[in-house]
Amino acid sequence: MNGASREALASAREGLDALTDNTSVDVAELAAELAAVTALLDHEVSLRRVLTDPSQPSEAKAELAGRLLGGQVGGEAVDLVSGMVRSRWSRSRDLVDAVEELANSADLVAAQRAGVLDNVEDEVFRFGRIVASNPDLRAALTDRRADDAAKTELLRSLLGGRAEATTERLVVRLVAQPRGRSLEPGLEALSKLAAERRDRMVAVVSSAVPLSDQQKQRLGAALAKLYGRQVHLNLDVDPEVLGGTTVRVGDEVINGTIADRLDGAARRMTG
Structure with a gap:
């Protein structure tokens, strides 16, 4: 707008x-x-x-x-x-x-x-990754010829009892009323909106192996220092990521050995 x-x-x-x-x-x-x-x-x-x-x-x-x-x-x-x-x-x-x-x-x-906003944020992100990696599921959810009731039933069979009620409502609404949007960007927009409820930024972190708790804390602190606000980490394990970690914050993508680079960038900005 x-x-x-x-x-x-x-x-x-x-x-x-x-x-x-x-x-x-x-x-x-x-x-x-x-x-x-x-x-x-x-x-x-x-x-x-x-x-x-x-x-x-x-x-x-x-x-x-x-x-x-x-x-x-x-x-x-x-x-x-x-x-x-x-x-x-x-x-x-x-x-x-x-x-x-x-x-x-x-x-x-x-x-x-209800104290479950973190869960909703993570579930929406995870569902987006599942859709992106499953062409058959994506096709079923985006088929314009398919009945909305059938899509809703499919989503409820996937999410019902496994996700928060809010997550289910948001995703069902997006699929049933796409309003010309692609599914993945719609899910990403929902994730960002959830983060904004707490005035946080979202960083999508891709790494070849899961990050340790210490690495996650260090990365979160470095990003917070760099951007001047709390940053929520959406963690994605991608075996194709080589040579460290990739972090995407909005349209900005940072590659490499991320914690060291962010520490250096934060020092330069504050020094």
């Missing part, structure tokens, strides 16, 4: 944070309702265009959203979406993306409250 949409999304995130700070709010239910709104706006192109039309008064758009959603979703979801349509959006599609992000964030808040 850029321009007006970026500002509108920032405002929507603040609204969600203010709402979910109230522990009496059922955030899992809120997530489901926002996901339903996402599906509605994704399907009804004319509606989302009306709700993001800059020539229409903000209050009129908010009133329309309230009339359409009232009775269909709870008051918290109505208030959030009404606030969002008061904002200016660069593209109507950006509104749908923003509502979807709020739905996923609300589910992650539910995981955070």
Whole structure:
């Protein structure tokens, strides 16, 4: 997103944070309702265009959203979406993306409250690696001709009882409503969103052999010093990695004997 949409999304995130700070709010239910709104706006192109039309008064758009959603979703979801349509959006599609992000964030808040956010983060990452290494599974989950109910049933057979409920909801939603996205980038975006719930960066660490606890602590400390914030490590064992370890943080990839290089980089930045 850029321009007006970026500002509108920032405002929507603040609204969600203010709402979910109230522990009496059922955030899992809120997530489901926002996901339903996402599906509605994704399907009804004319509606989302009306709700993001800059020539229409903000209050009129908010009133329309309230009339359409009232009775269909709870008051918290109505208030959030009404606030969002008061904002200016660069593209109507950006509104749908923003509502979807709020739905996923609300589910992650539910995981955070339950003390399982770390598990969700790791499970989403691991599932992404499984999909990437299993072409048949990927084909089954991304086949546009396949029935969504069948895909959902397949996912629940894979994840049910083996993963957190939040993980299952997030992955099922992504597969059932891909909205034109590839599966792997969608899973990666979910992993990053989970990290952002705690203001952390995510580093994907690939090594030929598993790292020891001491190596993980050293690497985490070096990355935190380098980037000035806590970094969560998603660890992946890849026999094809030679000559040390590969670390990817966002678009930046660092290869080599990573702990030594990071220690040196951190010293240069702070010295």
